Amino acid sequence: MNKFSKFTKALSLSAVIGLGFAGVSNAATINFNNGVAASDGSGLTSQYIDPINGGLPDYFIETFDQATGVPGFPGTTAYTIPGFEDDCAVNSVNGSPIGISVNGNASEIGIRQGSVSGVAAAPLNDSTCYGYLSNNGSGTATVEFDYTNLLDFYSAAAPGNTQLGITYLGFYWGSVDTYNDFQFYSGGSLVTTITGTSLLNQLNGDSGDQNDPASNTYVEIEFSIAEQFDTLVINTSGIAGEFDNIVIGLSSRELPVPAPAGLALFAFGLVALGLRSRLKK
């Protein structure tokens, strides 16, 4: 039993209907239609893990809410907006062997609830705490989520497993702007980039729209083991880049049993039974 298994709870399963993502190399498979409703009122979350219901082993979630913090992660309130300290935190940061490192300019990183004009907009249907990055009006703001610690912890716990890496990342991207982008690095080398412009083109969304599902979407990236990443970098050259429910999955993670085919057969069986009972009458 993996030590981390206790941190994940139950499976939240949905149909897996992925769409290819144009404009990105074959380094990773990017989907954006698999998000499921989050049980904590945060809009959308990963099909593999829910803030309250949990998920399959070897997935980890950052909700930015203390209420749905992960046991064992002490977290920090260093980036919370005054007035929300009791509710918000980066749950997974530092302070533990498996903590992540958040690197960036504290004046450009925020965690809060609700929308404030000219500051940040809550992702669609997200009434919980979320994270955001702002350039405060000029230049480019950057924040780095470094998972090297977590990866090292797992690697040490699985000696001989040279195939261990982070091969999944999902996040709820609120009010996608043309000037936001997400980059993935491994050992300092760029693996792939998702730009707001590409995403909006794919979804036919309007830049910065806070109310349109086409501009507020759950993005998932599946990496091959050769293209695993250890660091997520978010950039924005405007106000603002908003995100919530960041989920990472290790290569050792469980994948759900492919249910749709079985469910379809089951449904067909029910229909057939229904027909038979009707014919009997």
Ligand SMILES: [Ca+2]
């Ligand atoms: Ca949240």
Ligand SMILES: [Ca+2]
């Ligand atoms: Ca935005």
